[in-house]
Amino acid sequence: MLSKVAAVLCDNVAMFEFGVLCEVFGLDRRDDGLPGFDFRVCGTEPGVPLRCSSPGITVTPEYGLDELADADLVTVPAYPVAEDYEFDPRVLRAVRDAVDAGATVLTVCSGAFLAGAAGLLDGRKCTTHWRHVGKLAERYPSATVDPDVLFVDEGNLITSAGTAAGIDACLHLVRRELGSAVANKIARRMVVPPQRDGGQRQFIERPVPECTSDGLRDTLLWMDRHLELPHTVEDLAARSAMSTRTFARRFAAETGTTPVKWLTNQRVLLAKQLLEDTTLDLETIAGRSGFGSAALLRHHFQRLVGIAPTEYRRRFGS
CATH class of the missing domain: 3.40.50.880 (Class I glutamine amidotransferase (GATase) domain)
Structure with a gap:
């Protein structure tokens, strides 16, 4: 009632x-x-x-x-x-x-x-x-x-x-x-949509990586600036002068997630920015954001944002 x-x-x-x-x-x-x-x-x-x-x-x-x-x-x-x-x-x-x-x-x-x-x-x-x-x-x-x-x-x-x-x-x-x-x-x-599911994602901007650990701060910034490159946990651990196991543990403690999930999220945020500010096609955006293919971009974008990249561009593209 x-x-x-x-x-x-x-x-x-x-x-x-x-x-x-x-x-x-x-x-x-x-x-x-x-x-x-x-x-x-x-x-x-x-x-x-x-x-x-x-x-x-x-x-x-x-x-x-x-x-x-x-x-x-x-x-x-x-x-x-x-x-x-x-x-x-x-x-x-x-x-x-x-x-x-x-x-x-x-x-x-x-x-x-x-x-x-x-x-x-x-x-x-x-x-x-x-x-x-x-x-x-x-x-x-x-x-x-x-x-x-x-x-x-x-x-x-x-x-x-x-x-x-x-x-x-x-x-x-x-x-x-x-x-x-x-x-x-x-x-x-x-004059509003009658229903938007609560599970739809909030539309957030791409934040600057935050980190309190000196050993990880530079690595996080480097990852964020080179999202188009392939990254492995082994390579990132070496860049941070840590063992793979220590790096994974420290990364999770700092970010609350795994390196792979963090990279995927940052890549989706970059793709959102490119969809908003450019007229680049999906294949080019996929390459610049590190997904490699439009199909992979669509998969992760739909999963994390809740709508397809083309629909996102229609709503927010300039």
Whole structure:
């Protein structure tokens, strides 16, 4: 059942993510034959304006935290992830109590950090914006943070990636609780795709390799700058002045994955960049990114990104 929906507001709330929640759950669409939600915007002090992440804008919660007590769904927009940003303990307690009373919690983007501060991520799978996944995993080590997906459904906890992925998570929950017909009608009113599977990958930029080990930093940078070349673990270990076994162990400790998987991921990221910024054909892109053939590029690209290279270029090519 999905009847009463509470949105929790704290200081420095992000307006777009809050707007997503208002758009899906706050609009009255009963004239279109859709069910209405009892949507409550809640804060620690009803009637007191709160700052937003956008300068010059404030938002005023109409209701207090007591409205969370009987909510079916507690929604959490995005908030700052800085170390010195602290959530009000009253908010965290109200969210925990709502979950204990049977509510589902849905977070958008960095709203996952509020769920973490409330202890809701312990032992659970979750996600957030790709720029913040490392910080979320570091801050809440008992959580399993998936850096790639659009959203994660853990039953009474749904976490989503950045910005528009929050729309996907909201529509997914509506579909789960009220059926596809309701979700599709809401999506049509919002002029958005009715369904993007949560397992679809986030579209992330190609990052600079991070490494704290002096013995591996130069090797990682060299690998990243020569992705078109064939690489073996033996050659990379020799470049790092390590035995093969030591190199593999140190590499996994630094990157969380194997050299082969790391190379494949970096090559896919390079291929994405070339698809966005050039008109090169797939065979040329495959050669420059180290896959050797368009067929191999398509295979790994589809597996890691979730869509074919040609579709990716259609969406993001300049």
